[in-house]
Amino acid sequence: MLDQKLLEVLQHPADGAIAIVTQGAGEPHVANTWNSYANITADDKLLFPAAGMNQTQQNIEKNNKVQLTVANRQVQGKMYPGTGFLVKGTARFITEGAEVDMMKTKFPWLRAVLEITVESAVQTL
Template sequence: MFNEKFLEVLKHEGVVSIVTCGIKGAHVSNTWNSYLTIIDNNKILIPTAGMIKTQKNIAENPEVKLTLGSHEVMGYRYMGTGFLIEGTARFLKDGEEYNLMKEKFSFLTRVLEITVNSCKQTL
């Protein structure tokens, strides 16, 4: 699911935008590339301490989109590349994945788990 270029982007810091859409419309929250953990070749785990509106939207509609990138990784023509990820999400409050992330990020209160359906390079 995730190619080498995508995994290279995760080695560099950058902003990740998480887009959800609930009854009251779209909402965007942000995190960092370094906070993303890949498991099972098609899942992304993200530590969360806030993201209250994100969680509410996901309860109404689990479909999410993420964008992320790095200026430090070669794109199609120039330095800098980005990705659009689409999938479904849920919040975890316990379990194996939660414990894995809690060890890495002591500040988290929940884990945002995204099951990825599509990962496309955009730049």
């Protein structure tokens, strides 16, 4: 089960950026998306619409490990307003099926869905 504070960050109406880090043959690659784009499945996977993310997809096809930073200045942190998480997990891109159909109703511009299986989430702020 995902941490309640992480869920609060992901679902807060004040949007924040998410950095997605992948590793391909060369140096690490960072792609950005928005907290409001995150969809959480019943089994606690994170789904994000992908319009571009071509390098991210190429990297994941070679190495499915990902790291994300997720933050929001409005959510109470450990000592003051604002909190963030370092999320680690595995990822894959989905191009057909129920998840894609559901996500297309919200994001008709997507070409695929990035699915992340969370292995750990550590609150950093």
